[in-house]
Amino acid sequence: xxxxxxxxxxxxxxxxxxxxxxxxxxxxxxxxxxxxxxxxxxxxxxxxxxxxxxxxxxxxxxxxxxxxxxxxxxxxxxxxxxxxxxxxxxxxxxxxxxxxxxxxxxxxxxxxxxxxxxxxxxxxxxxxxxxxxxxxxxxxxxxxxxxxxxxxxxxxxxxxxxxxxxxxxxxxxxxxxxxxxxxxxxxxxxxxxxxxxxxxxxxxxxxxxxxxxxxxxxxxxxxxxxxxxxxxxxxxxxxxxxxxxxxxxxxxxxxxxxxxxxxxxxxxxxxxxxxxxxxxxxxxxxxxxxxxxxxxxxxxxxxxxxxxxxxxxxxxxxxxxxxxxxxxxxxxxxxxxxxxxxxxxxxxxxxxxxxxxxxxxxxxxxxxxxxxxxxxxxxxxxxxxxxxxxxxxxxxxxxxxxxxxxxxxxxxxxxxxxxxxxxxxxxxxxxxxxxxxxxxxxxxxxxxxxxxxxxxxxxxxxxxxxxxxxxxxxxxxxxxxxxxxxxxxxxxxxxxxxxxxxxxxxxxxxxxxxxxxxxxxxxxxxxxxxxxxxxxxxxxxxxxxxxxxxxxxxxxxxxxxxxxxxxxxxxxxxxxxxxxxxxxxxxxxxxxxxxxxxxxxxxxxxxxxxxxxxxxxxxxxxxxxxxxxxxxxxxxxxxxxxxxxxxxxxx
Numbered sequence: 001x002x003x004x005x006x007x008x009x010x011x012x013x014x015x016x017x018x019x020x021x022x023x024x025x026x027x028x029x030x031x032x033x034x035x036x037x038x039x040x041x042x043x044x045x046x047x048x049x050x051x052x053x054x055x056x057x058x059x060x061x062x063x064x065x066x067x068x069x070x071x072x073x074x075x076x077x078x079x080x081x082x083x084x085x086x087x088x089x090x091x092x093x094x095x096x097x098x099x100x101x102x103x104x105x106x107x108x109x110x111x112x113x114x115x116x117x118x119x120x121x122x123x124x125x126x127x128x129x130x131x132x133x134x135x136x137x138x139x140x141x142x143x144x145x146x147x148x149x150x151x152x153x154x155x156x157x158x159x160x161x162x163x164x165x166x167x168x169x170x171x172x173x174x175x176x177x178x179x180x181x182x183x184x185x186x187x188x189x190x191x192x193x194x195x196x197x198x199x200x201x202x203x204x205x206x207x208x209x210x211x212x213x214x215x216x217x218x219x220x221x222x223x224x225x226x227x228x229x230x231x232x233x234x235x236x237x238x239x240x241x242x243x244x245x246x247x248x249x250x251x252x253x254x255x256x257x258x259x260x261x262x263x264x265x266x267x268x269x270x271x272x273x274x275x276x277x278x279x280x281x282x283x284x285x286x287x288x289x290x291x292x293x294x295x296x297x298x299x300x301x302x303x304x305x306x307x308x309x310x311x312x313x314x315x316x317x318x319x320x321x322x323x324x325x326x327x328x329x330x331x332x333x334x335x336x337x338x339x340x341x342x343x344x345x346x347x348x349x350x351x352x353x354x355x356x357x358x359x360x361x362x363x364x365x366x367x368x369x370x371x372x373x374x375x376x377x378x379x380x381x382x383x384x385x386x387x388x389x390x391x392x393x394x395x396x397x398x399x400x401x402x403x404x405x406x407x408x409x410x411x412x413x414x415x416x417x418x419x420x421x422x423x424x425x426x427x428x429x430x431x432x433x434x435x436x437x438x439x440x441x442x443x444x445x446x447x448x449x450x451x452x453x454x455x456x457x458x459x460x461x462x463x464x465x466x467x468x469x470x471x472x473x474x475x476x477x478x479x480x481x482x483x484x485x486x487x488x489x490x491x492x493x494x495x496x497x498x499x500x501x502x503x504x505x506x507x508x509x510x511x512x513x514x515x516x517x518x519x520x521x522x523x524x525x526x527x528x529x530x531x532x533x534x535x536x537x538x539x540x541x542x543x544x545x546x547x548x549x550x551x552x553x554x555x556x557x558x559x560x561x562x563x564x565x566x567x568x569x570x571x572x573x574x575x576x577x578x579x580x581x582x583x584x585x586x587x588x589x590x591x592x593x594x595x596x597x598x599x600x601x602x603x604x605x606x607x608x609x610x611x612x613x614x615x616x617x618x619x620x621x622x623x624x625x626x627x628x629x630x631x632x633x634x635x636x637x638x639x640x641x642x643x644x645x646x647x648x649x650x651x
Contacts, residue, residue, distance in 0.1 A: 020507055023350045038311055045077070045078050046075060046076070047075070047108045048075050048105075048524070049070050049073070050070075050072065050106050050149070051106060052070065052072050053069070053070045053074075053100050053101065053380065054070075054100070054101075055098035055100055056098060058120060058121035058122075058504070059085035059115075059305050060085070060305050060308065060309075061101070061309060062310040064122045065346070067290055074090075075089070075091055076088040076091070076100070076105070076112070077092070078612060080114070081102070081113065081114050081115065082099070082115040082154075082307045083306060083307015083308055084101060084102055084103075084307055085307060085548075086102055087115060088100050088105070089352070091451075100597060101309055104183070111373060117304040117650075120303035120304075120305060120307075121300075122166050122300050122303060122304065122305070123303045123305045124300065124301070125156065125282070125284065125301050125341070125342055126156075126284070126300070126340060127345050128141075128296075128299060130337040130339055130345035130349065130387070131144075132144070132340050132383065133154075133286075133597050134340075135433075140297055141295055142296050142299065144180070144286050144293065145288070145379075146292055146293070146294075147291055147375050148290060148291070148376075149290050149291070149373070150290060151287055151290065152287075152288045153183075154336075154337050154338075154339075154629035155185075155283060156283050156284050156285060156338070157282060157283065157338070157607065157609045157610060157636075158626075158634075159283075161277055161281060161636065162245075162570065163242045163244065163306070163445060164240070164243055164244055164302070164304075165184070165282055165302075166238070166239070166300075166301070167182075167184065167206075167239040168237075168238050168298065168300040168422070169204065169236065169296060169300075170296075170298025170299070171183065171235065171296075171297040172211070172233045172296055172297075173233060173295040174294055174295070175293040175295065176278075176293060177289035177290070178289070179205060179289050180287065180292060180293075181203040181608065182203065182204040182285075182286055182299070183203055183284060184201065184283075184286065185200060185201045185283040186200040186275070186278055186279065187278065187279065189201075196216065196218060198218040200276050201216040202216075203215075203216075203238065204237075206233040206314045207226075207523075208228075209232055209233060210229055211228075211231050211233055212227065212228050213227045214226040215264060215267075215270050215272070215276075218246065219271055220382055224270045225269040227262060229259070229260060231251075235254050236255075237251065237357075238251070238256065239251060239252070240474050241277075245275035245278060245279065245280065245356070246264065246272060247264055247265035247274075247276075248265065248275075249262050264276055277517070282600075284301055287339075316646070318351045319350075319642075319646060319649060320352050322646065322649035322650055323353075323601065323649055325649070327599070328592060328598055328599055329353055329354045329390055329601075330351065330352055330353060330354065330387055330598060330602075331353065331389075331603075332355070332356065332358060332379070332602060332604070332605060332606055333355075333356045333357075333358055333394070333562070333604045333605050334355035334389075336380045338610055342439050343607075344607065347607075353388075353389055353390060354389055354391070355389045355391055356394045356562075356602050356604075357377070357392065357601045358394050359382070360377060360391065360393040360396060361394060361395050361398055361403075361405050361446075363404050363406055363407040364407070365404060366410075366427065369426065370430065372430070374434065381435060384470045387615045391435075391440055392440070392442075392602070393431075393432075394443045394487075394561070394562075395443040395444075395445075395487065396428055396442050396443060396444050396445075396475060397427075397428065397444060397445050397467075398447065399447070399448070399456070399457035399459040400451070400457075405458075415462070417462065417464075419464040421467075421470065424459065424463070424470070428478060429474055429477065429478040431478075432474075432475050432482065436478060436479035436481070437481070438480070438481060441485060442482050442483065443469075443524060443561065444472050444475050444486065447487070448460070448467075448486070448488070449491070449505050450466065454507065455619070466485070469513060471514070471518065472486075472519055473518065483521045483522055483526045484521045484522070485522045486509075486513075487524030487561055488524065488529070489526040489528055489533070489562075490502045491503050491506050491523070491525055491547070492548075492560075493543035493544045493546075494529055495537045495540065495543065496540060498535060498537075499535050499537075504522070505549060506551075509554060510523060510551065511554050514554055514555050521555075521556060522556050522557040522558060522559050522599070523558050523559070524558075525548075525560050525561065526563075527561075527562065528562060528612070529563075530567070530568075530569060530570070536569075538584060539584075539587075541587040541588070544587075545591050548591070548592075548598055549597055550598035551597075557597060557598070557599050558592075558597050558598045559600040560592055560598065560600065560601045562602065563602060563603045563604060564605065564611065564613070564629035565629050565641075566624065567581055567583065567626065567627060568624050578639050578641070581628070581640070581641050582639070582640035582641040583644065583645050585645050585648075586644035586645065586647065586648045588601075589601055589649060603631065606636070607633065607634060607636045608629065608630050608633050608634045610630075611627065611629050613627040613628065613629055
């Protein structure tokens, strides 16, 4: 049976797995809390929950995972108070603990002590069980493995700091190299050769068996200053920033006692007059050296919770569960690098059951004929498997040179047509063969129809249009059971000359392929609505359904594979634009399940801050700062589009 809480001292990781009471609905997690301010056993008042109550891992319903649902009348012992919550324990020889909203606890005539801020779990920015590394629940450790030849990094999106940052590490170890670190940034690295310029960053690493703190102020690629601490890396360490801006930080030992005070704003070798977090935001991640493992135990990062109850919309079932009732999968483009972010992770686990992995399109994975760096793909596939998600490879073949889908050695190569055919066959069969039985769906040929004009498709230029049929046959030989998808954009409804051209050409192509015995299973409709190369006219639900059924009449199924709505060219207030976006999401989700021939709906990302449209350019600017294309905003809060989809799937 799932355990619903374990409580440990603030700086140690001494887990006490407990058995929950009968009649509850469990959600596994681990909480941490000090016993310093909790009532002794003989002082604990016993009472009951007055109506069904959710137990949380910390004092907050917005930032902490639910652990259990206790039925009305269930007895609890009240141990401490924090804001709008009580810390409670179930009675008996094997107790379990968690936080319950005060108004759900029955009356008692007893004074309850206030819990100190350091005695409750941090509001988490990081969840170890879905961090992108390999998590061991028994030891509480996360292993970030990097078998590749370059550094491997994870990085969260921005968290707004309302209260000062807190960091806790039980131990830090590096296997196979001298260096690996936790990175804490106030201004992230730029995507340019001068990645360090303007960056503000603090690294926690190990050096000669002790912790080292290194600070980068954005004036040079190397650290401005480093502090070697008298704490062994196999012992706990804590960092408490004294202000939201991070102008100074206290370093704590395993007992929670301060052993170093670092003044970042006043240090003569560090140019951080406004602190580490000058914009009031924090980004964090890890850096793992080539061919090594970074091992973090009991890593916690967040802020002291405010203890307030938040009036949130009723959560209900996640989108993936609702979609299953309509017999469709609900997916998104998934980035294992973003999973270090607790917000990203929670949404992925709740709302999606299919991971579309765009790692399969990265040109730097294909090093030469038959030569690959499979580590990023292996890591993403293994992560998705651990979480039980269906996997779609995006894309096996894509001829977009300008999008970085073709490696430089091919772009600059001088091969004959037969040699290009052999190279492509080897690529398809190597990749599909490696992941057969693990990848359930293959986007085999991407944008081959919409790019059927001079210079737009690398493979069409080098081999000819029949490369598509070849690709499907080679993919089927390599993976007899995978679903093979013919993917494109502007192919969902005939609303202008270009969409009519693409649809008619694609229908005819599918007809010919099916007649010729080409093993095509599904047509993918990207649906990047209002993207600059997509139709400026919105699709109409009835026309989308008709187009889906037109393809299905040829003997294929239909998938919506890359859905988002770019709002940059839409007028009106943000609220009005978001409502318009919500209507498009609602209509297209309903078109999928109402058509009777559509098996999947996949968005191209989770949050507006993780969208491909929000890529940070070399100068540090965002490509499309007002695109707002997805169901969650930049802070990962649900937008009207999320509720529209939920309503559409509940209809």
